[in-house]
Amino acid sequence: MTYDRLVCANCAAPVNEGRCRVCRAVRQQLQDEQDQGPLAGLNPAMLIALMVILVAALALLAHQAA
Incomplete structure (x- = not known):
């Protein structure tokens, strides 16, 4: 709010x-x-880096499953 x-x-x-x-x-x-939010201490660059890492991990899992 x-x-x-x-x-x-x-x-x-x-x-x-x-x-x-x-x-x-x-x-x-x-x-x-x-x-006090869970991501309050992260700046936008860190959030983007975290998203890139998550997408790469998902791509790796999808590639191994196929």
Whole structure:
């Protein structure tokens, strides 16, 4: 979930602006949840390399099965 479209029930402002303490707390909580994903530490180059390795492994398995 992203916080760019959430509206605070406390101040009726967008949460991403962080106008009140409730907005700031929710924004921090959502950012922390996004940073803890299983692939959060990988940059795009590492993800592409991982995909290439997986495709190569699948191709090798398909070639051996045939």
